[in-house]
Amino acid sequence: MATTTVSSVSLSLNDRITAGILALLIGSFLVFGAGLANSAVLHDTAHDVRHSYGFPCH
Amino acid sequence: MIVKTLLAALVAGLIAGVFTTVAQSARVVPIILHAEEYEAKEPATEQPAATEGQQHSSLEQPATIGDILAAFSPITPAYAHEGEHEDEGGIMFGMSRFSGTLLANLVTGTGFSLLLTGISLLIGYPITLRNGVLWGACGWLAIHMLPAVGLPPELPGFPAADLHDRQIWWVATVLLSGAGLYLLVLRPEILAKIAGLAALAAPHIYGAPQPADISSPVPAVLGAEFAVAALATALASWIVLGLVSGYINDRFLKSA
Numbered sequence: 287m288a289t290t291t292v293s294s295v296s297l298s299l300n301d302r303i304t305a306g307i308l309a310l311l312i313g314s315f316l317v318f319g320a321g322l323a324n325s326a327v328l329h330d331t332a333h334d335v336r337h338s339y340g341f342p343c344h
Numbered sequence: 345m346i347v348k349t350l351l352a353a354l355v356a357g358l359i360a361g362v363f364t365t366v367a368q369s370a371r372v373v374p375i376i377l378h379a380e381e382y383e384a385k386e387p388a389t390e391q392p393a394a395t396e397g398q399q400h401s402s403l404e405q406p407a408t409i410g411d412i413l414a415a416f417s418p419i420t421p422a423y424a425h426e427g428e429h430e431d432e433g434g435i436m437f438g439m440s441r442f443s444g445t446l447l448a449n450l451v452t453g454t455g456f457s458l459l460l461t462g463i464s465l466l467i468g469y470p471i472t473l474r475n476g477v478l479w480g481a482c483g484w485l486a487i488h489m490l491p492a493v494g495l496p497p498e499l500p501g502f503p504a505a506d507l508h509d510r511q512i513w514w515v516a517t518v519l520l521s522g523a524g525l526y527l528l529v530l531r532p533e534i535l536a537k538i539a540g541l542a543a544l545a546a547p548h549i550y551g552a553p554q555p556a557d558i559s560s561p562v563p564a565v566l567g568a569e570f571a572v573a574a575l576a577t578a579l580a581s582w583i584v585l586g587l588v589s590g591y592i593n594d595r596f597l598k599s600a
Contacts, residue, residue: 301346302465302466302468303465303466304346305345305346305349305350305461305462305465306461306462306464306465306466307462307466308346308350308462309349309350309353309458309459309461309462310458310459310463310466311462312458313353313454313455313456313457313458313459313460313461314455314459315455316451316452316454316455316458317452317455317456317459318455319455320448320452320455321452321455322511324507326434327434327436328436330434330436331435331439331444331447331448332444332445332447332448332451332452333444333445334368334372334373334376334441334445334448335368335445335449335452336448337372337376337497337498337499337500338368338372338373338497338574338577338578339452339488339578340488340491340496340498340574340575340578341514342495342504342507342510342511342514343507344504344507
């Protein structure tokens with residue numbers, strides 16, 4: 287942990303790919319849930335945010 | 345290390361989410377509320393569940409059962425109705441509209457932040473304080489500005505094409521724009537840059553799904569104000585997100 291950076295310098299390629307894919311998966315899940323999911327409760331809670339961000343919804 | 349990187353993205357996303365909520369309440373949310381006054385004037389679009397009791401057709405039974413259940417339930421009505429039928433929503437856990445917006449912004453901000461970190465890790469190009477603004481601006485271009493060329497941010501009550509078609513076009517545009525920006529900005533080859541431009545242009549040449557009838561009860565001036573305010577607010581949020589991500593990466597991940 288002495289010389290860790292986000293770049294490829296010390297995070298091994300494998301770790302980088304794993305972390306990257308993990309981040310993309312969780313990130314897409316969150317954005318999908320808040321922005322695009324077709325649930326009435328999620329829609330109403332995130333209503334103003336969906337409009338503000340221009341997510342296509344209702 | 346993986347956990348630490350993801351944690352950094354999480355913190356940056358939460359900070360950006362709080363900022364976004366404040367920024368949105370300055371201009372965007374007031375315009376949405378204003379537009380809803382016009383939307384409500386339109387006859388027979390959606391009847392709010394609060395006006396039940398006039399006629400009890402079988403169609404309305406689920407709402408009535410839901411109301412009775414809600415009366416006996418410690419769970420708030422919004423929560424109890426989840427998934428019962430399409431028209432009824434209500435804000436999660438009975439929160440206020442503002443808390444709902446805050447929660448959604450925290451979730452969305454964290455999501456955006458994780459996406460940015462994920463891309464940065466996969467292409468091996470770290471987010472720093474120096475380039476954070478550019479990362480943010482590219483995120484804004486890919487997720488908001490470029491899709492908005494075909495599907496501008498819409499107010500409640502605006503006409504729109506089929507939701508499913510729009511969502512597919514939107515997701516495709518976001519993905520193509522992201523890939524296009526990567527090819528255009530980070531690849532030195534001239535061919536890659538040409539391919540990048542082609543990827544950016546492709547969804548717009550194909551064309552976004554448009555509504556057949558564009559008449560709307562909401563004044564056009566309000567829509568114009570909203571589109572600009574929404575995009576500007578999103579840009580501000582993304583720049584904050586990029587800067588905070590870069591700062592956290594520089595400060596806590598580089599020499600931890």
